[in-house]
Amino acid sequence: MALRGGFARLLRGQAAPARLQRPRQAHSVALVGAPFSRGQKRRGVDHGPATVRAAGLLERLAGLGCQVYDFGDLNFTQVPNDELYNNLISYPRSVGLASQVLADAVSRAVAAGHSCVTIGGDHSLALGSVSGHARQCPHLGVIWVDAHADINTPLTTQSGNLHGQPLSFLLRELQDKVPQLPGFSWLKPCLSASDIVYIGLRDVDPAEYYILKNYDIHYFSMRDIDRLGIQKVMERTFEQLMRRRQRPIHLSFDIDAFDPSLAPATGTPVLGGLTYREGMYIAEEIHNTGMLSAVDMVEVNPLLGASQEEVNATASLAVDVIATCFGQTREGAHTAFDELPTPSSPDESDSEEQVRI
Template sequence: MALRGSLLRFLKRQMDSVQQCRKLGQSVAVVGAPFSRGQKRRGVEHGPRVIRAAGLEERLSNMGCNVCDYGDLSFTHLNIDETYKGVHFPRTVGLANKVLADTVSRAVGSGNTCVMLGGDHSLAIGSVQGHSQHCPDLCLIWVDAHADINTPLTSPSGNLHGQSVAFLLKDLQNKIPELPGFSWVTPCLSASDIVYIGLRDVDPGEHGILKNCGIKFFSMRDIDHFGIQRVMELTFDHLLDRKQRPIHLSFDIDAFDPSLAPATGTPVIGGLTYREGIYITEEIHNTGLLSAMDLVEVNPMLGVSQEAVGSTASLAVDVIASSLGQTREGAHVSFDKLPPSNTTYEAEDEQKVCL
């Protein structure tokens, strides 16, 4: 009975979103965020440039998207920005995220699907905050090798790109000390609003936070065990079962195995395959609910060759394009492939469909 209910909910979501999935001419706002102070490796600030150079706008335009490129934001790097309570560059990171939040808010408020090109993953603080100003009921799908949910008190490095989610989470509000540059940040998510996919390098403090807060996550071991189709079904059951709401996708390129994405700052072996990563984004698109996304941590200064940089940037373009509707044959939802709404399933038939 539970299996049938899960299947029927999944099919209903797909049927409800078919028209949205097929719509042409959606407006896409591209926001470049050339910023690197959330971590210590220089070069990630060039991520937006190489992603654009890999043909992002042309790809999206050829898909029928109306692309409005907001260009690259200009960030102030303060000359004096001492480490505060173990956190590096707090004023610079806080100020940059405020600028980004205002821009994302303006882009979403103008009716666009916003695509933020990083830069490091500390930028998700501003991206999600700006999105939440117009979509306060949003949910967050975080695709990453890392949980990025350390607090300043648990972080072993003090780098803010490993603390982004903690600043967004209401459940951790009393665990975050006041930092210079962050007085404008208001936590906008509850633990039940987040699902992680692809984790494989989680710090001890982060593991405790995930467990204590009851945050849903799927490690690479879980993906091996369930398969990526079932992981996405469980993700949508968790986030969208009660109501349909906007999705914010925050995608770190290091979610992929380093053999596919070598030009990134914190690669971890054993990551997503190309097919798994693209399946995630295709299924998010098929909900018709994607409202904003981040693509971060492409670092062209860390690629072993120009070919490695090019392949990483091209992979980033593929992720963005599939999130916005580029499909492989069979990835779209079609009315003639779905059963009638009054279809009932015998137990044996359920197993054939779901397994």
């Protein structure tokens, strides 16, 4: 698996040149492209990073005062003879190897002092992004914004798609329920059930529901959001994650958390999702904690939009979420403004005004 130039520097621990900078940055942000699609069977999600970048992500972050380091995309190569595991699980070696490389990249970015934004790609990439983040921040908390729980095990999944399973591999409590997949020997569970809060669930498989209930994982379904309101949901989220100590936050955001009317260009849309206002409020409140350390934005699939307008709307929504995580607000967000300008010359005297007239 070859790495393009920016990533080669990142993995060697060398500094990369900033593509876009502002002198008064609010954040140092590393962009990590993960154009990976082997966690599911639909084509097109590997074009997600390019689509989100084309929607103006770098320019938006730079306009907020962020110092932006874009390390380009990981160049994933197909693993030969990547046979099904247990006659069901697709591309285990490809997913395992890609996740390992991504984990290394995210770990380096966080160690260098950046807030790391991973642009997917399908949600199996969270295996790598969360693992790499946890190497540097072992006490991190994860906010998983998604229509789906993505916590099936290889023994409970019906689809065989690994993008519906990443959290089962990451959770310590499930270690004895998850078999050792080929390509996954490097991966060690790094989260406990109390480290995770879900927001936006509305399509949960029976085995996933069993796991959520029996392992006491906190979640807020769309029904909970309707009942409580998004403000109370976020208050309870932070009570769960921050009640013992302040900790770095990893936000893993699947674009299908939004209602399909807002984000149609994605692989597994489910009716009744987040509104625009709810999605932005989630990102605003996470930003306001000052503890955001890493973000995943996944499952933007430009091949699944019925029109270019649908693709543009989905990509722009992804950019809005990421930008809001780094300071964009609906009250107005701009680079630092120190003082109002004053006139450069004295006002005309009355006599001068008369002469001019």
